[in-house]
Every structure is written in C-alpha cells, then in structure tokens.
Amino acid sequence: MKRRSVLRLLGVMAVAPLLAGANEAGAGLFASPLTTNRLRPPGAVDEERFAGTCIRCGRCVESCPYRCIRLLDIRHGVHAGTPLIAVERIPCYLCMKCVEVCPTGALARVRQADTRMGVARINRFTCAAWAGVALCRTCYDICPFKGRAIVLDQLLPVVVAEVCTGCGLCTHACPVTVEEGARAINIEPPAAGGTSS
Amino acid sequence: MTGGARPAPAVERGKRSWTLWRRLLLTAAFLLLIVNPLVNYHLGITFVQGWYQSLGIGELRITSPLEGLESLLVTRQVAVPTLIGMLVPLAVALLLGRVFCSWVCPISLLAELVAVVRRAVTRRKAVRDRLVLARRLLWFTLIAELLLSLVLGAPLFVFLSPPGLVGREIMMFVFFGTLATEGVLVLLVLALELVTRRFYCRSFCPLGALLALVGTVRRLKVRRQAAECIGCGRCDRACPLGLAPSLDESLTAYCWNCGACIDSCDHGALHFYWRTTLNAGRPGAEPGNPL
Numbered sequence: 001m002k003r004r005s006v007l008r009l010l011g012v013m014a015v016a017p018l019l020a021g022a023n024e025a026g027a028g029l030f031a032s033p034l035t036t037n038r039l040r041p042p043g044a045v046d047e048e049r050f051a052g053t054c055i056r057c058g059r060c061v062e063s064c065p066y067r068c069i070r071l072l073d074i075r076h077g078v079h080a081g082t083p084l085i086a087v088e089r090i091p092c093y094l095c096m097k098c099v100e101v102c103p104t105g106a107l108a109r110v111r112q113a114d115t116r117m118g119v120a121r122i123n124r125f126t127c128a129a130w131a132g133v134a135l136c137r138t139c140y141d142i143c144p145f146k147g148r149a150i151v152l153d154q155l156l157p158v159v160v161a162e163v164c165t166g167c168g169l170c171t172h173a174c175p176v177t178v179e180e181g182a183r184a185i186n187i188e189p190p191a192a193g194g195t196s197s
Numbered sequence: 198m199t200g201g202a203r204p205a206p207a208v209e210r211g212k213r214s215w216t217l218w219r220r221l222l223l224t225a226a227f228l229l230l231i232v233n234p235l236v237n238y239h240l241g242i243t244f245v246q247g248w249y250q251s252l253g254i255g256e257l258r259i260t261s262p263l264e265g266l267e268s269l270l271v272t273r274q275v276a277v278p279t280l281i282g283m284l285v286p287l288a289v290a291l292l293l294g295r296v297f298c299s300w301v302c303p304i305s306l307l308a309e310l311v312a313v314v315r316r317a318v319t320r321r322k323a324v325r326d327r328l329v330l331a332r333r334l335l336w337f338t339l340i341a342e343l344l345l346s347l348v349l350g351a352p353l354f355v356f357l358s359p360p361g362l363v364g365r366e367i368m369m370f371v372f373f374g375t376l377a378t379e380g381v382l383v384l385l386v387l388a389l390e391l392v393t394r395r396f397y398c399r400s401f402c403p404l405g406a407l408l409a410l411v412g413t414v415r416r417l418k419v420r421r422q423a424a425e426c427i428g429c430g431r432c433d434r435a436c437p438l439g440l441a442p443s444l445d446e447s448l449t450a451y452c453w454n455c456g457a458c459i460d461s462c463d464h465g466a467l468h469f470y471w472r473t474t475l476n477a478g479r480p481g482a483e484p485g486n487p488l
Contacts, residue, residue: 030351052271055264055279056355057251058368062237071369073377078351080379081365103251103258104268105276 029077034189039085039117043099043110054106056081060098087168118166118187120159127184139170215456223306234371248364258282263404267352294412299455303363311390326393339406359386394437416472419447425466435461
C-alpha cells in the first residue's frame, strides 16, 4: 500500500513534465534558443543537431577567456546546458579556445574566417550613419574583418554577408540601443526564426 | 558501519580500511569539482577542466560513456574524439566494475554526508531501507532512458544527470554566481536517500546501469570464503545497495565494489579478488589471501 503510493508518486513525477511538454506551452521544450544576438559558439554544428551532439559538459564555458559563453538552464527545455553567446553583452573574439576543448565535435574545428555564427544586419532606420544623425562608423572600425565583412559605401557601413563571421563585435560596440538587447546592428543566427527588424 | 562496540576478534584481517580509502577518494574527487573551477576562473590555469561529464586533462578528454552513447545514438554520427574519451571510463568499468559510482561520483559523497547528518540527528546507527524496488529496474532505466532520448530526438541524461549537475552547478556558481534550476534534481536524489540508501543509484541511474552492464565481466569482485563465514549477516546490513554478500550477491552485476561489506566482516571472510589465471597477486587480491 505504502509502496504503491510511493511508486505512483514517482510515476506522476516522471510523466508530468512529459504531459506538460505535450501542451502547447511545451512547444518551447524543443524550441531553439537561437534568436537575434543569441548565438552558438564558433564552429557549432547545425542547430537541428546541436542539442543531440552537445553533451553539456560546459568546457567551452570554462575555456572562454572573455566569459562570453553562458550555459542555458532547464527553462530552455532540451537545450538545457547548451552554450549560448549574447553578443550585445559580450561578443565572441574568435579566439577558438572553445572549439579546441569540445570533446564531441558539437563545436567543430573551423578557421576564424570560416566561422559562421550568424550574419550582421544593419537597421538602416536606427543606424546613426544611415539615419544621417552622425558620421558613425564604429562597427566598421571594430570589425575584425574590417573592409571585408563591413565595408563603407559612401561613408555608410554595409555588411558583406558572405564574409561576416557573426562574431558580434559590431553589435557590442554599436552606440545605438534600439530596445532591450537590440542595437542598430544585430546578428541574425544562421537559418533561425529570429525576428529581424 | 564499523562501529561494533566489542573489540574485534584477532583474525589477521589487517585492513578495515577500504571505506576510509574510498571516502578519501570521494572527498578528493569532490574537491576537484570545487577547486578546479576556482583555479580555472581565478588563476587562469586550465590544464584540468570540466567535471565528470567530460574531464579534460591536458589533451586527454575523458567523456562519460552514457553521455557519449546518447550523443552517438541521437545524432547517428560517430565523433572520434568522443569515442576516444569514452575509452578510459569503459576500461575502468571493464576491469573494476561500477567503481566510478562508489569511489568517485559526487552523489555518492553527498549521500554519505546525508547519512552522517541523519545519524547525528536521529542518533540511530542502523538504517532501514524503507522502499526496496526490484534490482532489475536498473536495466529498465537504462533502456527507457535511451529509448526516451531517441523518441524525443534529444539526449536527456546529458542535462539531467545528477552527478553532472553537481559539477555544473559548482562551475556556474564560481563563474557566474548563479545556479541552474535543474539542480533541484540533486536535492531530490538526496531526499530519496532518506527513504532508502542509494535509492537513486540502485534503480534509477542510467549511467550506473551502463557501467554495471559493462562491469558484468569485471576482474575485481568481492568474494566470500564460505569456510570463514559464520553467516552473521553484518555484510548484508553494511551494503549500501542492499545486496547480500552472505549469499554471494557481490558477484552479481549489481555490486559496485565499494568494499563496505569487507570492512564490516569481523571474520575476514570477504575479500577483493582479482580474477586472473596468470597472477593472483595483483592489486585488489589481498596478500596471502587470493580467492
């Protein structure tokens, strides 16, 4: 009797999260955490495979000298424990230390220039240079692939999507804060459902 | 568990010290989890990184076998570094059995601490296991965990593993000053410890199940010498997993070679035994007392 009740309690505890996951609210259980300015570290495999490949060992977090990589928690469903970079807080400096320590290949070895964490996109309505507010070229100056990933077209910054690594240095440096976490230049993750302005 | 009031009989047992050594190693393994992030973070020394999901020592990246297996099954892709990283723990399990659980796992240490606190509070030495489930549940857990991971298309133990969570929470606390919500799982596991000793480890740890499965062919086993055994049943009460060494259950796959039964035996009837035909005097086999 007592045993049965304990077993039932255990059963409920095991099934309840699954039922909750079946609900509409639980769609978030599998939803990717990638959105604008929320990116995987360099060399990450396809987002569809990332949650399966990453073993959540956190070594990328420990090895990042800039502390830009953080771990997600259970609120992100099956993506709990996976690494994420919020570039507007601390961008990725492409030191590639995290890639070197990843034991599973979830972060695959990649050259700096071949990294594709996302693509920068300039909001031409809020960008100070494009809006004609100021002669700002902060993103151009800070870009590690200056003159290639961000070029100046008649003093206005333009992103070359084929070259941009998505490191987020430009986002971090951008002086224009549009809203919480968004700047005039933002990084869109590759093939993600991130909202763009 | 050694605390018999009467003086121990003068059988030349020589050692009652397995538990002591085990606790020392458990403590050292736990200290590593605490010291390592601190050293990483404050001193910038990163030679050793990670915890018991993936422990990087220099270029060697030891990977927990179940996490590696999950990743392999879910993605259906073989990552060579993962395979190499799994070799060390698998080799240990192959030779020594499920010793990670009893000698290294942080949950084991925390569970023993819970036992110490409980003993201090209740002032009772004997602990009764209130809820004992079928041992075979362990295998079911392993299968269910892998199946569920495959069905969901995402590995589960990688972010829900209690031993892994201990390491992750400590790291997150040191690095970011925060704790992750899923850490309550550790508390739940420790709370179950009050119901039954090692309740989680006995039946619900898929990693323990995998190590036990590999450890079925282990070399190191606790063996009972029937000639010495008087059938007092002390070992049966000492076993944290609820096995009965007096019935030779220490030879089954479930035994995790913690040595608690050996230490509890007043008659030197139980020994670690190294199964080999070539040399019986290898570590583990007691000198002068192989078999």
